[in-house]
Amino acid sequence: MDNLNPDGGRGRARSPEPSPNHHPESLADREVALNGDGHPALAVQQWLDGEVSEAAARRANGRDVELWSRITEETERRRRMVTPSPVVERLMAAIPATRPAAPQSWWQRPAPFNTALAVVGGTVLLAAGAALGLMLR
């Protein structure tokens, strides 16, 4: 059976997550600003980033908070999804039977060769030869 809560409930707090710098005492000042001159859309963004409380965001724009609560519910459901067991088995079965190749230094790797490279190389050599000829005159 698929594990719906693979981290055993120890995972990151569900969005909106609290910021490490989140202090309730400083939040109060910000709440006042958001209710007054703050941009309502910005308040919702800050709430989603865990920078202000839901109450402050609701006061600024309750309609958007409602919409994002629903979206967050759905994204949290997706966060609990795990790889279906048959997929994990197929992933392992697809791994080559041979041992991974050892790393090679650039001088040990086979040099790529194609017509375009040969033409460019020839042109460079001709130009170098012509330049050398001019210098020796």
Place this chain on the structure above:
Amino acid sequence: MHTTVQGTTTDPADADQQIIASVLAGDRDAFAVLIQRYSDPLYRHALGMTGSPDVAEDILQQSFIKAYSHLAEVRGRFDAWLFRIVANGCKDWLKNIRRTHVSYEEDDQPSNYATPDEDLDRSELRRDLDHALGRLAPSLREAFVMKHVEGRSYEEMADLLGTTVGALKMRVHRAREALQALLEEKYA
């Protein structure tokens, strides 16, 4: 996060390096530990980015094969290296195909909703959210999925994507604005 094995504390990165050493020494089956350890978050990422369980599985399969074949080239954290392989696989897929419809309906997660009406309401939101996510630019979708579906911090995202916290905040904000514009008429 650290794990304790027989009274000693092991850093996950060190544990990964030990497994990698075993695999490189010829123990192919040890690679299964890495698959078990990282398949869930990577599957969620691929599913969130592509919206298709089949495509997510394909990307994961190709990514693990690539990781196995190039295992000797791992420098630094294996999980971050593996994440970049999967993330690039998702972006390549998005470049090659324009999705008109994405769906989570094929998932086999049981429903926890109380009534059939609530169930119907939520499956409609799922579908609409998938559709809206499918209309976001890949970079915005990636940022939104990592933040809201995978529940990562901005710092962790910046570490994995090699960009700044400020740039990622901007992407997430823009993704939210775009999603809200697409969904608010029906749901707000």
